[in-house]
Amino acid sequence: MNVHANLSGGALLVLNSGSSSVKFSVFRVDPEGREITPLFAGQLTGIGTDARLSAKTAAREPIADESWAERDTGSVPVLLPHLISWIERHLPQDLPLMAAGHRVVHGGANLHRPARITDDVLAELETLIPLAPLHQPQNVAAIKVLAESRGDLPQVACFDTAFHHAQPLNSTTYAIPRHLTEAGIRRYGFHGLSYEYVARQLLATHPDLVRGRVVVAHLGNGSSLCAIKDGTSIDTTMGFSVLEGVPMGTRSGGIDPGILIYLMRKFDMDVNDLERLLYHQSGLLGVSGVSNDMRVLLGSSDPHCAEAVDLFCLRVAKEVCTLACSMGGIDALVFTAGIGEHSAEVRAGVCAHLNWLGIDLDAARNADAEALISSDTSLPVHVIATDEEFMIARHTVDLLTTHNAACRGSVARIRGSTCGPDGERRNPDRQRDIEPRR
Ligand SMILES: Nc1ncnc2c1ncn2[C@@H]1O[C@H](COP(=O)(O)OP(=O)(O)O)[C@@H](O)[C@H]1O
Numbered sequence: 126m127n128v129h130a131n132l133s134g135g136a137l138l139v140l141n142s143g144s145s146s147v148k149f150s151v152f153r154v155d156p157e158g159r160e161i162t163p164l165f166a167g168q169l170t171g172i173g174t175d176a177r178l179s180a181k182t183a184a185r186e187p188i189a190d191e192s193w194a195e196r197d198t199g200s201v202p203v204l205l206p207h208l209i210s211w212i213e214r215h216l217p218q219d220l221p222l223m224a225a226g227h228r229v230v231h232g233g234a235n236l237h238r239p240a241r242i243t244d245d246v247l248a249e250l251e252t253l254i255p256l257a258p259l260h261q262p263q264n265v266a267a268i269k270v271l272a273e274s275r276g277d278l279p280q281v282a283c284f285d286t287a288f289h290h291a292q293p294l295n296s297t298t299y300a301i302p303r304h305l306t307e308a309g310i311r312r313y314g315f316h317g318l319s320y321e322y323v324a325r326q327l328l329a330t331h332p333d334l335v336r337g338r339v340v341v342a343h344l345g346n347g348s349s350l351c352a353i354k355d356g357t358s359i360d361t362t363m364g365f366s367v368l369e370g371v372p373m374g375t376r377s378g379g380i381d382p383g384i385l386i387y388l389m390r391k392f393d394m395d396v397n398d399l400e401r402l403l404y405h406q407s408g409l410l411g412v413s414g415v416s417n418d419m420r421v422l423l424g425s426s427d428p429h430c431a432e433a434v435d436l437f438c439l440r441v442a443k444e445v446c447t448l449a450c451s452m453g454g455i456d457a458l459v460f461t462a463g464i465g466e467h468s469a470e471v472r473a474g475v476c477a478h479l480n481w482l483g484i485d486l487d488a489a490r491n492a493d494a495e496a497l498i499s500s501d502t503s504l505p506v507h508v509i510a511t512d513e514e515f516m517i518a519r520h521t522v523d524l525l526t527t528h529n530a531a532c533r534g535s536v537a538r539i540r541g542s543t544c545g546p547d548g549e550r551r552n553p554d555r556q557r558d559i560e561p562r563r
Pocket residue numbers: 344345346347374417418419420423462463464467468
């Protein structure tokens with residue numbers, strides 16, 4: 126099957142690197158940088174155990190499902206150059222790779238717009254590794270590998286934290302001594318690219334809602350919720366790190382900080398023990414003792430699995446209320462990401478705690494995962510498929526085209542650009558021209 130048909134302009138690579146997987150998407154960009162069209166996407170999973178490459182075209186036809194175990198040294202930097210050359214081999218000859226956009230989980234206090242990667246930006250990203258030890262090292266590694274193997278490619282970092290940047294002070298501040306807040310110990314929030322995409326979809330389909338008060342529940346491997354009012358993030362459940370908020374696959378979510386002091390004193394746990402406990406051994410896995418995968422838990426007859434699912438649903442429902450409070454009310458609830466988009470059972474479990482709030486699911490609509498899953502008399506509840514990769518592609522093209530237009534007048538000349546980073550000159554008007562993938 127030919128994935129190269131009818132393509133012109135250049136190609137854009139989007140990378141979302143995690144601890145044991147690298148997700149990628151490749152888009153065609155028209156010469157003006159107005160339209161971006163998905164070509165193919167896939168992931169390298171099981172890195173460190175039994176690496177496997179799978180990929181599909183935008184029409185969901187498989188183009189790869191192969192073991193890369195023989196190349197697997199357990200390291201993203203070793204596998205990434207192989208992945209880049211696989212991707213380049215699958216590009217049409219007249220569609221060269223011309224730029225790369227990365228999901229970078231933490232932008233810290235200073236990086237709150239998509240940023241062209243420079244030595245300074247990279248150095249700043251490295252300082253944030255301790256704040257997101259599960260994600261940031263892989264994000265930085267992917268940028269470095271690409272810079273080494275394809276130094277000519279402009280690279281752009283898009284931050285999970287950026288969408289939350291303008292939150293009110295009360296949402297971002299912990300009740301700790303002021304000098305610590307001033308030293309950056311504050312709430313940043315994550316999954317911002319996903320929330321931004323959902324807000325954008327809402328704007329297209331329900332402009333009335335996006336101007337209202339919407340709680341979006343991004344329930345995936347990592348889970349968080351966000352209060353979006355007037356299209357802007359007002360509050361969110363993740364904070365300084367990706368640990369706060371609801372329980373996740375292997376992360377604890379919020380726990381009494383007194384527990385950490387107790388564990389250090391009583392069980393002699395050190396920082397590495399605590400990191401392992403909170404990031405890798407807790408959450409759905411910790412409570413069930415079986416798995417971090419919601420599908421496994423829902424299919425199990427083990428009562429501990431049911432306990433983990435029930436706990437997850439209650440904690441998500443509680444956060445819906447917390448975030449509604451931050452906005453002075455709620456006009457709609459939206460579910461997104463792996464669990465939110467695909468599990469009718471979890472959506473029903475969450476909403477069962479929210480009947481008193483006027484939320485009432487329509488069982489048939491929920492089972493079919495229709496766009497609107499609530500009853501006609503309920504506060505509206507929607508399912509919206511997220512697309513972080515599209516958002517990264519959009520930001521990357523906007524940054525590089527606007528930037529390049531200012532420098533030299535054409536996206537076709539992005540390659541080899543010597544211009545410096547510029548997050549200020551994005552062109553929001555362009556966004557109207559682009560149709561999202563889903
Ligand atoms: N049909 C389903 N039912 C329940 N859970 C599902 C289903 N499909 C996927 N999931 C859950 O979604 C999670 C992955 O979510 P996703 O948003 O893809 O995560 P990430 O992008 O962070 O890796 C899986 O761990 C799995 O538990």
